[in-house]
Amino acid sequence: MARLPPEWTARRVLIAVTSGALVGGLTGWPVAALLTVLAVLTLPGLLVPDRQAARRTDRMRALATWTEMLRDTLSAAAGLEQTVLATADIAPASLAPETRRLADAVRSGRPLPVALRAFAEEADDPLADVVVAALVMAVEQQGSQLAPLLGELADSVREQVxxxxxxxxxxxxxxxxxxxxxxVTLAMALGLLVFNRPYLDPFNTLTGQLVLAATGLLFTASFAYMSAISRLDEPVRLIGPPAADLLAEGEAR
Known part of the structure; x- marks a missing residue:
C-alpha cells in the first residue's frame, strides 16, 4: 500500500477488487473484471468535485484578505509585531488556525522572524511564503515601504485567485x-446485459476479450489525458523543509 498513490486507500482497493470480482462473476469476462478494478481506483478522481482545489482557492483568498489586514493595520502606525497580534484573531476562517498559532508563538517570546517562518511551514503555500519573506525582510532589514508592498502582494494574490x-x-x-x-457507457453496458444479453455473446471468445481490452485501453488513455490537461502544477515554494533545517541549524549555533 505504501507504494500506491495516496488516494488509493485500503478501503478503495478493497471496494475495487470486490467490484471487479462481482463483474467478472456476472459476465465471465476477466478483462471486464480488470477494467472494473482500474475504473473504481482511478475514476473517482475525475468524477467527484475537486475539493482540494476548492480549499486551495479559499486559502488563497483568505491569505489575500489577511495581507490586506496587515497592510491597513500597519498603516495605522502600529509596529509589525503588534500588527501580527492584532490581525491573528480576526483572520479569515480558512487561515485562522495558522495565524492564531503564529500569535501564540510571538506572545510566548519567540522571535518574530522565527515565528513567521514556522507559520509559512505550517501554511504550506507558495503564496504564503512570498508574504512571509516580505515580512521577514522588513523585520531583519528595517524596511520602510512594507505597507505598499503588502498591498501589491494582496493585489497579486487576488489576481491569482x-x-x-x-x-x-x-x-x-x-x-x-x-x-x-x-x-452513457455504463448505462448502455448495463442495458445490454439486462435486456439483450445475446448481443454481447461475441465477447465470450478470446477475440472478443482482446477487443474489449483494446476498447478499455482507449478509454483509459482518454481519461488519463483528461486528467493530465486538468491538472494544475503548483509553483515552487520559497520557504520549505530545507529552509526550516537551515533555520534550526542557525538557532543551534
Whole structure:
C-alpha cells in the first residue's frame, strides 16, 4: 500500500477488487473484471468535485484578505509585531488556525522572524511564503515601504485567485464531460446485459476479450489525458523543509 498513490486507500482497493470480482462473476469476462478494478481506483478522481482545489482557492483568498489586514493595520502606525497580534484573531476562517498559532508563538517570546517562518511551514503555500519573506525582510532589514508592498502582494494574490477560478471552471467542464461519457457507457453496458444479453455473446471468445481490452485501453488513455490537461502544477515554494533545517541549524549555533 505504501507504494500506491495516496488516494488509493485500503478501503478503495478493497471496494475495487470486490467490484471487479462481482463483474467478472456476472459476465465471465476477466478483462471486464480488470477494467472494473482500474475504473473504481482511478475514476473517482475525475468524477467527484475537486475539493482540494476548492480549499486551495479559499486559502488563497483568505491569505489575500489577511495581507490586506496587515497592510491597513500597519498603516495605522502600529509596529509589525503588534500588527501580527492584532490581525491573528480576526483572520479569515480558512487561515485562522495558522495565524492564531503564529500569535501564540510571538506572545510566548519567540522571535518574530522565527515565528513567521514556522507559520509559512505550517501554511504550506507558495503564496504564503512570498508574504512571509516580505515580512521577514522588513523585520531583519528595517524596511520602510512594507505597507505598499503588502498591498501589491494582496493585489497579486487576488489576481491569482481570479485566474485559478477560471482554471477551476475549465476543469469542471472536463469533469462534466467525463461524467457524461462514463454514465452513457455504463448505462448502455448495463442495458445490454439486462435486456439483450445475446448481443454481447461475441465477447465470450478470446477475440472478443482482446477487443474489449483494446476498447478499455482507449478509454483509459482518454481519461488519463483528461486528467493530465486538468491538472494544475503548483509553483515552487520559497520557504520549505530545507529552509526550516537551515533555520534550526542557525538557532543551534
Amino acid at each position: 481570479a485566474v485559478r477560478q477560471r482554471i477551476d471552471a475549465g476543469r469542471a467542464s472536463v469533469r462534466t464531460g467525463v461524467r457524461v461519457t462514463v454514465s
